[in-house]
Amino acid sequence: MRHWNRRQFLGWGGKAGLIGICSGPLWTALLAGCKTTEIIAGMGQSVGVLDERQAQSVIRAGGAVARSFEDITPEQEYYIGRTVGAVILSKYTPYQNDEANRYVNMVGTLAGLASDRPETFGGYHFLILDSEEINAFAAPGGLIFVTRGMLRCCGSEDAVAAVLAHEVGHVQHQHGLQAIKKSRVTSALTILAAEGAKTLGGQELAQLTEVFEESVSDVVSTLVANGYSRASEREADRAAVTVLARLGYDSAALVDMLEIMGARLTPGGSDFAKTHPSPQSRIADIRPLLPKTRPAAVAPRQRRFEQVLRQV
Amino acid sequence: MSTPRTMSVQVKTGQIRSTPSFLGAIVAEAPYAQQVQVLEEKSGWMRVSVPGRNVQGWMHGSALSAKRIVLQAGADDVQKAATTGEIALAGKGFNKQVEDQYRAQNKDVDFTWIDRMQKSSASMTQLRQFAKDGQLNM
Structure with missing residues (x-):
């Protein structure tokens, strides 16, 4: 899945049309009743990089709890x-x-x-x-x-x-937050659940950082290119x-x-x-x-x- | 919608004021995730008391969350936050650790001006004077 990193952003001229429309509730998710281990087993190595289809399947497996972008805390x-x-x-x-x-x-x-x-x-x-x-x-x-x-x-x-x-x-x-794709939110929550109460480990931190970078790209490309x-x-x-x-x-x-x-x-x-x-x-x-x-x-x-x- | 009895401070530093206005004197500060009891609501402002502290005053509703914000999350808290969204976890998810990791991987993205922007803010006294000079309401 493509996303804008900084270098692409610097050369963004003329490239638009990456993100869809940024309306509607995001964060339709997730994971009700799942145990962390099951989530991770189900996600394999791809936790940090869910595409929309995978995200939807996680949502279904989790029993679809309605969430919204408002669940992104102000912090x-x-x-x-x-x-x-x-x-x-x-x-x-x-x-x-x-x-x-x-x-x-x-x-x-x-x-x-x-x-x-x-x-x-x-x-x-x-x-x-x-x-x-x-x-x-x-x-x-x-x-x-x-x-x-x-x-x-x-x-x-x-x-x-x-x-x-x-x-x-x-x-x-x-x-701005509404421009972030649902799948990023799903990924972030999945990693959060996997993380549990402990401090982020190396792999989880790397995955979460990737989701973070993609989320930032979603917002930036909306601000500078798509509107x-x-x-x-x-x-x-x-x-x-x-x-x-x-x-x-x-x-x-x-x-x-x-x-x-x-x-x-x-x-x-x-x-x-x-x-x-x-x-x-x-x-x-x-x-x-x-x-x-x-x-x-x-x-x-x-x-x-x-x-x-x-x-x- | 009824006012929840307990709310949590969802900004870095919550300010408790003597009157329901940003012109009101700051009587106390309440840190992020501090729980407060809501006693009264008035056009977007909440009169609150801080449990265990002899403090009462007004906070703007946008500084408060109906969700309980957990500072030291246990496993149950994390599960609850990830599945139901009923509570929020302070310091979890996209946090300083993630920003630091991002910065380590993107050394050419410079945060100097972002830090500078966030450090400088006008005081209420300056804002009040500015509003007065420009014949504005505050």
């Missing part, structure tokens, strides 16, 4: 997110401007706190990527990356907040509009930003154009959610935005 989500972030940073260079990064962290952290999931295992953290590309990524658990190209599509702090709140929305709804479903994007936009309203930002700034983005994106490009529905279709989805009147611009807010991000 495990945290470790998946760290590596997803590190892999993303192997393609992009951080933008080393402390003031701009601090500012983006202020706006983004407020967006996180105002969301329906203000607390994650390791919290929300934001970093600007030194890239002209128009893009943003949310790794599971709250590590969020936004390019300079994306920030240049923002004409106000409210628009920056809109971009970051959209990414927070993906974290809140765990869209989420339109339903997930709509969910993230809806979450963003809610967060903006709670904070007192002008939620219509999301539309402003999308309009600028729509004018700048290259159709068929390798950035947001590749992984997101068109800005026009997102605007059409968002408009009905916006309040009738826009709040007046707030002068000190606009001043600090221009001061910090004008040169970005």
